[in-house]
Amino acid sequence: MTERLALVELARVTDVGRVRGHNEDRHLVRQPLLAVADGMGGAQAGEVAAGMAVQALEALPATPRPGDLKRAVERANTDIRKAAAGDKGRAGMGTTVTACMLAADGTLYVVHVGDSRAYLVRGGELRRLTDDHSVVAELVRGGALTEEQADRHPQRNVITKALGAQRDLTADAFQVHVQDGDIIMLCTDGVSAAIGDAGIARALQDDGPLDEAARLLVEAADAAGGEDNATVVLARVGTGAPAAVPTPVEFVPSTPRVATLPRPMVEPSHRTGRAPEPGRVLERVPGARSKVLIIAASVVAVIALVIGGIAWAASRSHVVQADDSGQVRLYSGLPYSFLGLTLMDDGQPLGISARVVNAAEPGALDQGAQGEGESAALAARLMWRYGIPSQWTAPTVAVTPKPAAPKKPAAAKARAAARTRG
Numbered sequence: 556m557t558e559r560l561a562l563v564e565l566a567r568v569t570d571v572g573r574v575r576g577h578n579e580d581r582h583l584v585r586q587p588l589l590a591v592a593d594g595m596g597g598a599q600a601g602e603v604a605a606g607m608a609v610q611a612l613e614a615l616p617a618t619p620r621p622g623d624l625k626r627a628v629e630r631a632n633t634d635i636r637k638a639a640a641g642d643k644g645r646a647g648m649g650t651t652v653t654a655c656m657l658a659a660d661g662t663l664y665v666v667h668v669g670d671s672r673a674y675l676v677r678g679g680e681l682r683r684l685t686d687d688h689s690v691v692a693e694l695v696r697g698g699a700l701t702e703e704q705a706d707r708h709p710q711r712n713v714i715t716k717a718l719g720a721q722r723d724l725t726a727d728a729f730q731v732h733v734q735d736g737d738i739i740m741l742c743t744d745g746v747s748a749a750i751g752d753a754g755i756a757r758a759l760q761d762d763g764p765l766d767e768a769a770r771l772l773v774e775a776a777d778a779a780g781g782e783d784n785a786t787v788v789l790a791r792v793g794t795g796a797p798a799a800v801p802t803p804v805e806f807v808p809s810t811p812r813v814a815t816l817p818r819p820m821v822e823p824s825h826r827t828g829r830a831p832e833p834g835r836v837l838e839r840v841p842g843a844r845s846k847v848l849i850i851a852a853s854v855v856a857v858i859a860l861v862i863g864g865i866a867w868a869a870s871r872s873h874v875v876q877a878d879d880s881g882q883v884r885l886y887s888g889l890p891y892s893f894l895g896l897t898l899m900d901d902g903q904p905l906g907i908s909a910r911v912v913n914a915a916e917p918g919a920l921d922q923g924a925q926g927e928g929e930s931a932a933l934a935a936r937l938m939w940r941y942g943i944p945s946q947w948t949a950p951t952v953a954v955t956p957k958p959a960a961p962k963k964p965a966a967a968k969a970r971a972a973a974r975t976r977g
Contacts (some may be wrong), residue, residue, distance in 0.1 A: 559659040561736065562586060566765035570773045570806035572745060573781030578674060580786040581605035582745050583612055583654070586797045588619070589788050591671050593743040594727070596718070600648035604635045604719050604928075608652040624654055624666040625728040628718070632668075636721035647926020649719030652726075653696030657792065661734060667727040669717050672747050674755065676738040679754040684731060688716035688834035690938050699758070706751055709727035711902045712744070713935045720738065721931040737792040742772070745785030749776040766801070767787040773806045804813050873930035875937070876920045877909030878902065883920065890924065905934055907942045913940070914949045 571578040579594035579601035592608045594601030615623050633864035639645045651669025658664065664686055665673055670692070673684040686692065687913070690713045691705040705711060733739070734868040738759060746757065750772070758771045768788045785806075806968065874886040884902030912919055919937065 558794045560657065560661045560792055560794060561794045561797040562657055562790040563798050564765050564791035565798045565801055566769040566789040567787065567801060568773045568804045569786040570777060570784065572784050573777065575784055578784045579605060581609045582786050582788050583609045584788055584800050586800065587657045588612060589655065589729060589739065589741055589790055590652060591743050591786050592650045593669065593671050594650040596647040596649055596926035600645040601650065603645060604648040604650040607631055607635050607638065608650050608718055612654055616861055619656060621664045624656055624664055628652055628654065628666050628668060629724060632718040632724045636722065639719060640929055647929035649717040649928035651717055655739065660677040661732055662893050663731045663733045663739065665729055665731065668724065670714050670858065671743045674740040675733065676740065676759050679760055681752060681759065689714045690935050693939065711748060713931050715935045715939065717928060720928050733775045733792050739792065740788045741788040743784060743786045745783035746772055746776045746787055746967045749779040749785065756881050765791060775809055779882040794912065829957045871923040871925055873922055874899065875930055875933050881909050883907040883909050883912060883937060885930060905938050905942060907937055911941050912937060
C-alpha cells in the first residue's frame with residue numbers, strides 16, 4: 556500500500572519591496588492548497604484583483620477535486636472583469652495566479668496564469684514547473700532571446716495572459732508526481748525576476764527549515780533592488796501529519812529602508828510656563844500676520860495636494876503610442892504636461908513600427924491613458940502580432956574560397972621531374 560503524502564512543513568513570507576508604495580501580492584496557504592497572486596492596474600485595485608483570485612480558491616471545499624482549481628481560477632477571471640467594469644477606479648485591474656493542490660497519492664495538481672511561478676526541488680536540483688505567459692518568454696521559446704537576455708529585457712514585465720485581461724481565458728492546468736522529501740515553491744516575479752533560477756537554487760540547496768529559506772529568498776530579492784513586491788510560499792512533501800498553517804510573515808530588512816525622523820524637541824512656551832505633552836506642539840494664538848501665513852500655508856497645501864494627485868494618477872497610468880521617430884513605445888504616465896512638466900517617462904520601445912500597426916489596426920494607438928493591465932495586454936498583443944517574425948532564419952555566413960596554388964612553369968616542372976628520377 557502506498558503511503559499517503561501530505562504537506563508536512565509550510566512557510567510563507569511577503570515583502571512590499573523598496574520601490575512600490577503598497578503590496579499588491581496575495582497568497583494562500585491552506586492544506587492541501589497553495590497559491591500566489593500578483594495584482595496589477597487600477598487605483599489600488601491590483602490587490603483587489605489578487606485578493607479575488609485567492610478568495611475564489613479559498614472558497615473551495617476542504618478536499619477539492621482536481622478540476623475545482625481550474626474552474627475556480629477561470630470563475631475568478633469573470634468576477635474580476637465584472638468588478639472592473641462596474642468601477643472606473645478599478646478599470647484595467649488584473650492579476651496573475653499560480654496555485655497547486657497535493658493529493659494523498661502524490662499527485663500535485665497545478666493551475667497557472669501569468670508570470671508567477673511554481674518550482675519543484677528534488678535532491679537539491681531545482682525544476683521550474685510553469686511556463687511564463689509573457690512577451691519575453693515567447694521570444695525565448697521562439698529562439699529569439701536567451702534566458703539571460705530575457706532577464707534583462709525592458710519588456711520582461713509585459714505579460715500575455717492575466718485574470719481580468721481577457722474575457723475568454725483558459726488557465727494552464729497540469730499534474731506532476733511528487734515524492735517524499737520534495738519541496739514545492741510558489742513565488743511572484745518580484746522574487747524570480749530579481750534573483751533568477753540560480754539564486755533560488757542557492758537559497759534552497761541546504762536541507763534547513765523552510766521558514767529560513769523563505770526569508771533568505773525575499774532577502775535576496777530585496778538586496779537585488781527590491782523593485783517589486785515579493786512573495787514566497789514553500790511546502791515540504793512527506794509522509795507525516797499535515798503541518799499547521801503558519802501565520803503570514805512580513806519581511807523586515809535588517810537595515811531600515813527609510814530613516815525614521817526623531818520626535819521633534821519642543822521648548823516650554825512662555826505663555827504656559829510648562830512643556831507641552833509629549834508628541835504635541837502648542838499652538839500660538841494667531842495674530843494678523845499669523846492669519847496671512849495660515850492662508851498662504853493652506854494655499855500651498857492645496858497646490859501640493861493637486862500636484863500630488865496628478866503625480867499619483869500619472870504613476871498609475873500607461874500609454875501605448877508612437878514616438879517622434881514612428882516607433883511604438885509603452886509609456887508610464889499621462890500624455891499631458893503640467894506647469895511645463897511632462898507627465899510621461901521616455902517609454903520602453905516595443906520594436907514595432909507605428910506605420911505597420913496603423914495600417915492594420917487604425918486607432919489601436921489612439922486609446923489614451925490606460926491602467927497597467929490594459930496597457931500591458933495591448934503592448935503584448937501588438938508585440939506578438941507585429942514585432943515577432945513569423946519565421947526564424949539563421950544568419951548566413953559568407954565562406955571565402957581558398958586561393959588556388961600558383962601553377963609552376965613547364966621548365967620548373969621538367970627540372971623537378973629530373974631530380975626525382977636521379
